[in-house]
Amino acid sequence: MKVGLLSRWNAACGVSLHAEMIGRELLRRGHRLTVYAPTLESANRWWHHLILREDEPFVVRCYREHTPDGTEGYLNEQPVLADPPELFIVESYEKLPHGAVERLVRKLKDRGSFCVAVVHEGAYEELRYRSLDLFDAVVVFDERYAREVVRNRVKEEKLRLVPYPCYPVREGKRAFAEDGPVRFFSFGRQPPEEYLPYLRVLERFDEPFTYKVVRPRELLPVTYPWLVQERKSLVYETALKELHASDVHLLPKGQSRRVVLSSTLHQVLGSLTPTVVPDTRYFETLPKGDDSPVLFYRNEKELLTSLKRLVKDEELRERLKENARRFVTERELSKVANQFERLFEV
Template sequence: MRIGMMTPWNANSGPSICAELIGREWVEAGHDLRVFAHDGSNSPDGIVIQEDEEYVERCFGTSYWGRDEWLDPEPILRFRPEIFTVQNLAIMPMNELFKVYGEIRRYSKTALVIHEGYLPDEPLFYKFEWDAIICFDERYVRLFSTVYPKDKLHIIPFPYHPIVSGDKGEARRMLSLPLNRKIILFFGYSAWRNLPLIPALDEVNRICPLHILVLTTDGRSLRGFKLESRRVKLPIEIRVEAPPLSRLYKYLHAADVFVKHVEDEPGDENITLSSTVHLCLGSECPIMVSDAKIFESLNEQVVKYPARNLEKFKSRLIQVLTDRDLIEALKRAARKCIEENSASKIAERYLTLFTALKES
């Protein structure tokens, strides 16, 4: 099948993670994929973090990431895909895409993957006609059924990265990390959200030697952790990098726990999910998350704690660092979760839908 996908790619963003996980499966299965990708970013969440595959053409820019809005439609029109799909329309150069969208629909069935956890204000968003609209779960369906016909809405869950096991000692030696401390990993463009945990981690460090590892290129995160590293005796190592996937998994294999702390903003009703957890769960590194809305769909595959209760965070962290039975239970739950919604299975569900669209 000839599939064209307009999407962020090889970037630290939810749409990119979703697109990469299913897109690489399509290529592996022998389908002809062309990725029409963004030209980078002026902010950390959209930067290109690894070399592109041969089927990727960078042919648009978006103001969402501080770039000029532009689109070169020639690669799309030249490829003439049987299926043309867009990930996260609201961040695309919609004006430029709409100019050629009628031409695309002359020879392609079209599918939109909804990442927006809200109804966009831009009227142009709703002028695109789609043969199918893909939602990750019922929450998105309830929201978007108010603006789209229900028979066009299809639920296909967000994919999980497959299981890739690794050796902790080997990973630490390769990455020049300490062998005799418990490593707590923070990473990403929103690593600064973890800063409220530093006092609690400083206390845990007095009874269990810790090493805090921060991977980020985000200015706010870098400034915040540098300041905290001067205030506490807790070892905080900051590495200015946005690692490509293979290197990120080495870091996850080296860590004792990956922590993602989020505190809900009052009045924020947007639907959301954690693409980062979907990407990282396959490493089998234990994951701790706060009880924020972004993690509401996660259950026994992670360890949750109340976002504003540092005592509970400390006690659950110590349990993760010392309870082998808990670690094994987390691994079993992660494997079950990934088996149900693996990238390969989710990619196949897209293909089943695309086949039905072609035959309709």
């Protein structure tokens, strides 16, 4: 099958990660893939759109995102219309030139393409199509997107709930704190203030430990004897290697009123390294209580208590590991890719 994918690509954001996971899996299955991505000049205007690697031969950079000052984006239709795909997937997000995409989709449908929108927008007003019914199918990751973002903009029979995928389970061999100190680890480009709860709590942590933080650009503006910082970008394989050398993954994520999820968690939960997260909208659809795949905290007092318990309670660590294994297995990439293939078959 000839597949076209309009999306960010090879970039450090959840839109790109989803596109790459689905796109590369379809490519692995023998489908012919062409990716239509934003120009590098356009992409690099956004701090969160850090380019991670060079493009593959099947990537065509042919559109401009909206600029930070509000200038309208642009889409060159010609590369898409010159070789219309059978299946056209739009990874839809706030900075996409929605009007230009809408015009392209109408032309592709006239040429027989089956067109799918994957909704990453986190608020009703961010979804700027005149009508989502233009698409043959509209994919949302969970009920929040249907209820709060899409609402009544598409016929119910076109709406598809397809979860954000997880990479398969790849468990490390490290025993917990096998070399003495507990090794805490964080990575990513979150604003420095989102690390503060972990830093403040670890100042009061009375077990031997180290805390390694890897960031792609600026390091945290703090110094502690137990804090090790490194400036580099981590792709999946290198992130997995770091997690397998760690005992606890501290995942920083702030509050948001938008509908959001953590692509980082879906990317690396399969490492089965115990993961600690704040109780924010990024994680609100995860199972809670004894079925939770992560350790939640609501405030710094609760975080300190939870970390102390996690270090001492092997049964808790094993339960988190098995819950994570179950969560990842249910949403494994191959299963989610099957659902995308079935969209075209309907």
